[in-house]
Amino acid sequence: MSELASSPSGAGSFGREGGERQRGGPASEQGFDPRTGQPVGTPVESTSDSLLDQIxxxxxxxxxxxxxxxxxxxxxxxxxxxxxxxxxxxxxxxxxxxxxxxxxxxxxxxxxxxxxxxxxxxxxxxxxxxxxxxxxxxxxxxxxxxxxxxxxxxxxxxxxxxxxxxxxxxxxxxxxxxxxxxxxxxxxxxxxxxxxxxxxxxxxxxxxxxxxxxxxxxxxxxxxxxxxxxxxxxxxxxxxxxxxxxxxxxxxxxxxxxxxxxxGSVNPTVVLPSAATEQTATGFAASLTMGVGQFCTNPGLLFAPAGFVESLAAAVTGSSGGVMLNERMQHTYQSGVDGLAAGELVELVATGTAPEGGWAVAPKLFAVELKTFAANLEVLTEEHFGPAGLVVTYTDPAELPEVLAQLPGSLTATVHAEAADHAVAGQLAEVLAGIAGRLIFNAWPTGVAVAWGMQHGGPWPATTNPLxxxxxxxxxRRWLVPISYQGWPEELLPPALRADNPLAIPRRTNGTLS
Amino acid sequence: MSELASSPSGAGSFGREGGERQRGGPASEQGFDPRTGQPVGTPVESTSDSLLDQIxxxxxxxxxxxxxxxxxxxxxxxxxxxxxxxxxxxxxxxxxxxxxxxxxxxxxxxxxxxxxxxxxxxxxxxxxxxxxxxxxxxxxxxxxxxxxxxxxxxxxxxxxxxxxxxxxxxxxxxxxxxxxxxxxxxxxxxxxxxxxxxxxxxxxxxxxxxxxxxxxxxxxxxxxxxxxxxxxxxxxxxxxxxxxxxxxxxxxxxxxxxxxxxxGSVNPTVVLPSAATEQTATGFAASLTMGVGQFCTNPGLLFAPAGFVESLAAAVTGSSGGVMLNERMQHTYQSGVDGLAAGELVELVATGTAPEGGWAVAPKLFAVELKTFAANLEVLTEEHFGPAGLVVTYTDPAELPEVLAQLPGSLTATVHAEAADHAVAGQLAEVLAGIAGRLIFNAWPTGVAVAWGMQHGGPWPATTNPLxxxxxxxxxRRWLVPISYQGWPEELLPPALRADNPLAIPRRTNGTLS
Structure with missing residues (x-):
């Protein structure tokens, strides 16, 4: 059950990050400094059943x-x-x-x-x-x-x-x-x-x-x-x-x-041929390594023309990692990327730099051909929380829709394209709309605006409820339930429903919004 | 697993109503005439796995x-x-x-x-x-x-x-x-x-x-x-x-x-003292027996002043039952009301009439004091699908909120009150809003209008999702998921999102509805 308190996207709460139980005393949670691995601050006591019931x-x-x-x-x-x-x-x-x-x-x-x-x-x-x-x-x-x-x-x-x-x-x-x-x-x-x-x-x-x-x-x-x-x-x-x-x-x-x-979310990104530029390569590396890759919208899966791998690899090689949030997260990331590198499915094409000490990790970039990816979809869409990316190389964008449609649900999906590829981008959008909650064009998925028009959700496993x-x-809307009042006297209705609209809010009357 | 195909609110699909398996042939579903219990029409074959996969x-x-x-x-x-x-x-x-x-x-x-x-x-x-x-x-x-x-x-x-x-x-x-x-x-x-x-x-x-x-x-x-x-x-x-x-x-x-x-839904109804009239009694009996009580909004639980039981009983005694939809439903109803009548918790105060033959049942009314009801809440809020009601008698409406708040979730909750009791009705509405999706005033819950303002839902067990x-x-809204388009070119957006609003639909722009 320890994984119940786990941190986002694959990193649990075992080990030193918290939940340490003192022999003979109540359980407590201890903070640690990821830069040194040393305890910081005083422990916080775990909540007893009776206190929780009171709350x-x-x-x-x-x-x-x-x-x-x-x-x-x-x-x-x-x-x-x-x-x-x-x-x-x-x-x-x-x-x-x-x-x-x-x-x-x-x-x-x-x-x-x-x-x-x-x-x-x-x-x-x-x-x-x-x-x-x-x-x-x-x-x-x-x-x-x-x-x-x-x-x-x-x-x-x-x-x-x-x-x-x-x-x-x-x-x-x-x-x-x-x-x-x-x-x-x-x-x-x-x-x-x-x-x-x-x-x-x-x-x-x-x-x-x-x-x-x-x-x-x-x-x-x-x-x-x-x-x-x-x-x-x-x-x-x-x-x-x-x-x-x-x-x-x-x-x-x-x-x-x-x-x-x-x-979890792998946030697929497609770079169409017209957008395979140096600027796209450096933009990708920056988004991949932002916050040491510890974002739920991290672009972990990039579809790009085969000839673009070299530029992407150069950008990631020049990028820096950092210390991860906790020891388990670092360990999971490290064993994940080591496993990929040791395996035969994908090729390690770039390793960035890492700082000294603490729970530091370096960015990693892997590459695989579209056919191999499609044949090993389940294992190769596993999320590696942290600054690791997988470039899936294609030769013809027409091969993409069939594979993209099979990807697991994500919070975001991104397309990079210049005018020459707009028609293809439109076709990809139709497929990507079925697997992600937010479609991004010529930008990167990290960074989630707080706005009326934001959607931060998507099909399983991005969320447990795509609505x-x-x-x-x-x-x-997640915390609201509807109620209908049938035939109630005016003075017993909630203010929002009274005839004179005392809250002065938008309402629908006999089907018409006003 | 036979109960998976069961009919609304407590009545399953065993026995003759369908799912009869022919020895050696494919399973099929046979209709029956509830008025005679005899087969009617030709059987419909159960769907094979391969046909289902094709569909x-x-x-x-x-x-x-x-x-x-x-x-x-x-x-x-x-x-x-x-x-x-x-x-x-x-x-x-x-x-x-x-x-x-x-x-x-x-x-x-x-x-x-x-x-x-x-x-x-x-x-x-x-x-x-x-x-x-x-x-x-x-x-x-x-x-x-x-x-x-x-x-x-x-x-x-x-x-x-x-x-x-x-x-x-x-x-x-x-x-x-x-x-x-x-x-x-x-x-x-x-x-x-x-x-x-x-x-x-x-x-x-x-x-x-x-x-x-x-x-x-x-x-x-x-x-x-x-x-x-x-x-x-x-x-x-x-x-x-x-x-x-x-x-x-x-x-x-x-x-x-x-x-x-x-x-399931027991649809609690409260008759306040000012509304304990003959008209209310006959209205209750009509709603209870409508469609042989086979409505998910059937008013199975009525809270009324002790002195009102006689009028309610007279109205139900004068009411007619009918044939239920299938044999199992009839059997479940009959054994349910027989069990209540034989037990010591509630008193059988009225039995209506039933037609001859087929899967016929008679309306039943039981009565119990509020204290006894509150002490046996779980067993006495069990739904008996069909024309059976339980009157819970109170002496002071002030006793009601505490008990009403503990009722299981329902599709509807109803209050009958004249002007003298409006203040009390308002207090009850606050409690009932927590346990039902539609609150009805001086009417009966059977009959569900198809309208913009209808809510047909409620907390568990009325529904599996109260939203x-x-x-x-x-x-x-149940079948729709949101998607955000970030930075997409105008011509690649769905029509609903294009700048010139080609569908001419209401939209929200920078927070303002228009």
């Missing part, structure tokens, strides 16, 4: 008043409070993740902007899908007065990821969207950054009403949380193995609950 | 062109073709279900109106959630040009119900909404009305492009369908046992798929 009871108790509260100002206050402690949060996170101050400063800003976007979503109000139908006794079947609106599903559990200690952790997208929806949130902290989690949780707890936010630590607490009767839905970002195990737990409850897991996104305005 | 392959093959087709006219043509054969369809269904010509004529009209509503939904176009964001390089993280739209999830399996041979069967709400979404549909026919299914399927097959519609028969075919790689989502209306088994199959696939099951509805315009 869940408070979440249930606060649910109705939170759902009815004016929540936009709260989200903005959380954002302001996080920004106000940016220096402390970033330095704490850097000590535990080695992701660097510039990246973490940007990530925290992204996290607080995300909270502010959801405040905007709440004020705009169309997320409620308010719908008013007048009666029509003459239709078949007769229509009574019906008014439909969305409301919070109830308390939600959020499993934090290791690779974004802010944006996909305690105050990240799942938490922000669930709080926006009116759901109290209980976060299962990631063991990779316990001190960062503790500091973020302190800020949320200070700003939000009692019970609306809670946090638990430890693998056992996570399992108990997913099966807890108080919890009505789960958000998760992490490995396919860990996410699948928790999805199975959620689905096998006496009362199954929605489980939104963002799991939804974990980033962007519509992430809120 | 699924055709569905996959037709998926892209169906998703791109102008589908509204097809839905209208299906509706017209069904209406044109109304006489044949209704008489065939009446022979297999005994639901009566007037009810079945209305149900078919409801079914074709439902297809026409989805044509309207397609033309209106906001179901696509088309969203256009322009670039903002100065925000954190930078925003590229993003355009988001919904598209078909792919081929869908639909499990038909027994109690609505049109509206929740071959051409019912799941099929209509999935076809509207652009998903090819493979229906698993219900064994209770094989000839009706065959005739309906013939009409759909004639109108729709090849591969867009298919039908299979038999329990084994249903199981194979849910696990078939071609199938991307499942709709189901039926018993909690059968639905749970199929949900577990869908969730345990190597690639889990969404499963939308509408299962969605199986009736009404938004039922289409």
């Amino acid at each position: 869940c009871a408070l979440a249930t108790k606060s649910a109705a008043s939170w759902a009815a509260a004016d929540r936009a100002p709260y989200l903005e206050r959380v954002a302001d409070a996080l920004d106000a402690e940016s220096e402390l949060l970033v330095s704490t996170a850097d000590a535990e993740t080695a992701l660097g101050v510039p990246r973490l400063t940007g990530e925290l800003k992204r996290t607080t902007n995300q909270l502010r976007l959801f405040a905007e979503v709440l004020r705009e109000g169309s997320y409620l899908e308010a719908t008013l139908d007048s009666a029509d006794p003459d239709t078949v079947p007769p229509r009574p007065v019906l008014r439909r609106v969305l409301r919070s599903i109830g308390p939600v559990a959020v499993f934090a990821a290791s690779n974004f200690p802010f944006a996909f952790s305690v105050a990240g997208g799942d938490t922000a969207s669930a709080l926006a929806a009116g759901s109290p949130v209980v976060v299962k902290a990631h063991p990779g950054h316990p001190a960062t989690s503790r500091e973020t949780a302190r800020i949320l707890t200070n700003v939000l009403p009692e019970g609306v936010f809670g946090i638990v630590h430890g693998v056992e607490a996570g399992v108990r949380l997913v099966r807890h009767p108080a919890i009505k839905a789960v958000g998760f970002t992490g490995s396919t193995t860990g996410g699948r195990a928790l999805f199975d737990l959620a689905s096998s409850r006496p009362d199954p609950i929605p489980f939104y897991g963002e799991l 939804h996104t974990s980033v962007g305005a519509t992430a809120i | 699924c392959a055709l569905a996959t093959k037709s998926a892209a062109s169906w998703a791109a087709a102008d589908r509204a006219p097809y839905l209208e043509r299906v509706a017209d073709a069904l209406d044109a054969e109304s006489e044949l369809l209704v008489s065939t269904a009446d022979a297999e279900t005994a639901l009566g010509v007037p009810r079945l004529t209305g149900e078919l009209k409801r079914t074709t109106n439902q297809l026409r509503l989805f044509a309207e939904v397609l033309r209106e176009g906001s179901y696509l959630e088309a969203t256009l964001d322009s670039a903002d390089p100065d925000t954190v993280p930078p925003r590229p040009v993003l355009r988001r739209v919904l598209r078909s999830i792919g081929p869908v399996a639909v499990f038909a119900a027994s109690n609505f041979p049109f509206a929740f069967s071959v051409a019912g709400g799941d099929t209509a909404s999935a076809l509207a979404a652009g998903s090819p549909v493979v229906v698993k026919a219900h064994p209770g009305h094989p000839a009706t299914s065959r005739e309906t399927a013939r009409i759909l097959t004639n109108v729709l492009p090849e591969g867009v519609f298919g039908i299979v028969h038999g329990v084994e075919a249903g199981v194979r369908l849910v696990r078939h790689p071609a199938i991307k989502a499942v709709g189901f209306t039926g018993s909690t046992t059968g639905g749970r088994a199929l949900f577990d199959l869908a969730s345990s696939r190597p690639d889990p798929i969404p499963f939308y099951g509408e299962l 969605h509805t199986s009736v009404g315009a938004t039922a289409i």
Whole structure:
């Protein structure tokens, strides 16, 4: 069960990154500095069953008043409070993740902007899908007065990821969207950054009403949380193995609950002949090695003309790796790329540089012909979390659609093409739309904007539910359920459904949006 | 596994209603006349594995062109073709279900109106959630040009119900909404009305492009369908046992798929003191016995003042039962009410009349005090599919919220109240909103309008997914997945996302709906 707390995309939580059990005492989670491998900060105690039950009871108790509260100002206050402690949060996170101050400063800003976007979503109000139908006794079947609106599903559990200690952790997208929806949130902290989690949780707890936010630590607490009767839905970002195990737990409850897991993704990228330029090669190497490749949108699988491999290899050879988030992640990456290099299926064509010490790794690039790839699709689409890429070489783009259609589900799929290849790009888009949630043109998949139009999701194994996104305005829909009021007196309706539209929100009346 | 093909809300498919295996020949499904218990029509052969695989392959093959087709006219043509054969369809269904010509004529009209509503939904176009964001390089993280739209999830399996041979069967709400979404549909026919299914399927097959519609028969075919790689989502209306088994199959696939099951529902109704009138009593008896109680929205659980039991009992005593859909349903109902009558928890306070012969049953009303009910909640909220009700008597409405909050999830919850009790009704609505998808005021839950504002869903066990509805315009959302296009050239975008809005649909641009 240790893999249940595992970090995104193939890297678990074993060993020194956390969950260390003290003989005779309560279990605790210890942070480590990836640059040295040494402990950093004080350990955080794992959450006992009774404390978890208390946290869940408070979440249930606060649910109705939170759902009815004016929540936009709260989200903005959380954002302001996080920004106000940016220096402390970033330095704490850097000590535990080695992701660097510039990246973490940007990530925290992204996290607080995300909270502010959801405040905007709440004020705009169309997320409620308010719908008013007048009666029509003459239709078949007769229509009574019906008014439909969305409301919070109830308390939600959020499993934090290791690779974004802010944006996909305690105050990240799942938490922000669930709080926006009116759901109290209980976060299962990631063991990779316990001190960062503790500091973020302190800020949320200070700003939000009692019970609306809670946090638990430890693998056992996570399992108990997913099966807890108080919890009505789960958000998760992490490995396919860990996410699948928790999805199975959620689905096998006496009362199954929605489980939104963002799991593994190989993010196929196609470089069409017209785009096989030096700029594309350096862009690829930069995207592959960004954040030491520890992104769920890392472009691990590149389809390129055979003649382009040399340029790609040169770019990756000139690129730098870094220290990974934890020892297990480093070990999994290293044994994965060593295994590929030792095997006969693919050829190692480039190795970048690595810093000294800690949990450092070097970028790697492998190459394989399209036919060999197609014949070994399952093993060669296995994700190697970190700065490793596989170039699949083709001779004619017409060979691509059949192979692309068989790829596992991804969060993103990318095409690089100049005008001469636009028609081919259009054909590829039709195929790629079936296997990925976001299609990118002449850019790289790393970097996920927080916007109304973002889709961060995709078919299995990219996620456990392709209908939804974990980033962007519509992430809120995961935590909302519809309810229809039939024939209720005006004064007993929720404000969103009253005739005079006191919230001044967009609504649909007898089928027409306004 | 026989329960996998079971009919709605507690009644399975054993015995004579279908699935009879001929020694030495292929399995087949035989219709029976519930009025006599005698076979009617010719048997329909169960679908072989190879035929099912062919049907699924055709569905996959037709998926892209169906998703791109102008589908509204097809839905209208299906509706017209069904209406044109109304006489044949209704008489065939009446022979297999005994639901009566007037009810079945209305149900078919409801079914074709439902297809026409989805044509309207397609033309209106906001179901696509088309969203256009322009670039903002100065925000954190930078925003590229993003355009988001919904598209078909792919081929869908639909499990038909027994109690609505049109509206929740071959051409019912799941099929209509999935076809509207652009998903090819493979229906698993219900064994209770094989000839009706065959005739309906013939009409759909004639109108729709090849591969867009298919039908299979038999329990084994249903199981194979849910696990078939071609199938991307499942709709189901039926018993909690059968639905749970199929949900577990869908969730345990190597690639889990969404499963939308509408299962059991006790539909609690509260009569507040001001509404305890003769009119309410006769309204209750009429709703309880409508369609021999074979509705998923049957008001099986009534909370009423102790002094009102006599009126309710008189109304039910004066009511008539009828023949149930099949022998097993009759047997389950009869043994259920006999068990309640023989036990010591509840008191039998009324028995209506039953016709002679066939699979006839009589309405039954039981009564129990609120305290006893609360102490035996699990056993007393078991659904008895058919015209049986349980009155839970209270002395003070203030006792109700605590008990109502513990009820299992239902499709509907109803309050009857005059002005003097409006304040109490409002308090009850807050509790009932947590346990049901549709709240009804001063009316009865039987009868489900097909409208933009309808919600036909609810928390487990009412459904396997409380985020969605199986009736009404938004039922289409179950079969759609979002996709974002980042930075794509105008001419390669789907029409819904092009700058000049060639479809003239409502869209959101930089956060603003228009």
